[in-house]
Amino acid sequence: MPAPDLSAPTLVLETWDDPVVDALGYPARSTYVEQFWLSILGPSTTWLVRHVDAALEARPEGTTLELAATAEALGLGAGRGRHSPLVRALHRACQFGVARASAGPTLAVRRNLPPLTRHQVDRLPAGVRARHDAWRAVERDASTLDAQRRRARRVALALAELREDVPTTEQRLHRWKVHPVVAREAAVWAHRLVRARDPEVDLHPPVGPAAVPSAAPAPPPRTVPTALREEADLGGDAA
Structure with missing residues (x-):
């Protein structure tokens, strides 16, 4: 190009x-x-x-x-x-x-x-290539993804209602063993829904100098209810 x-x-x-x-x-x-x-x-x-x-x-x-x-x-x-x-x-x-x-x-x-081409996948280091193959295998398992998606959406919606932004919601879901594909989709879906309900809601973290006010103390870390972490643990029942 x-x-x-x-x-x-x-x-x-x-x-x-x-x-x-x-x-x-x-x-x-x-x-x-x-x-x-x-x-x-x-x-x-x-x-x-x-x-x-x-x-x-x-x-x-x-x-x-x-x-x-x-x-x-x-x-x-x-x-x-x-x-x-x-x-x-x-x-x-x-x-x-x-x-x-x-x-x-x-x-x-x-x-x-786009997804990597076969030629690009072949150029990946062996360990990265193995993770990529495992990633794509999960994506092809529609039944697993559907079950994960339902649960991830419920958790993402709760986090969005707590005013967490998309990247933070996605990272939390990923840490709680939600497949990254599902985590991203659930985070975006939940934040769109919350914003549709209330267009005035602010779900974006501040950007630039305003993000770090010089005189204001740092806010305490947000506590996520244990029930949400348990709901997001997809290693158990996927119903």
């Missing part, structure tokens, strides 16, 4: 809509991408994709990416030369079909990544 135009200090970001990949793929900040796409894209590109996805989640209609600030935020230095880490990460995202250059300094970026 063509490389993006980096002549300007900013890139215009837009969502790359792809009905097939959006239906069958994995969110850019999902565990699947972290565990399996990471070996294909490399850490710099993976973190760049996560960073861009968060920006597009906050502004689905499109936004801009300050190249210098982004490079510094990701620990990639401040340079914008063609061999700089940020530019290489952008080019790699395009090379693997995660992003594509549009007219002018515009970059369309997928918010869902």
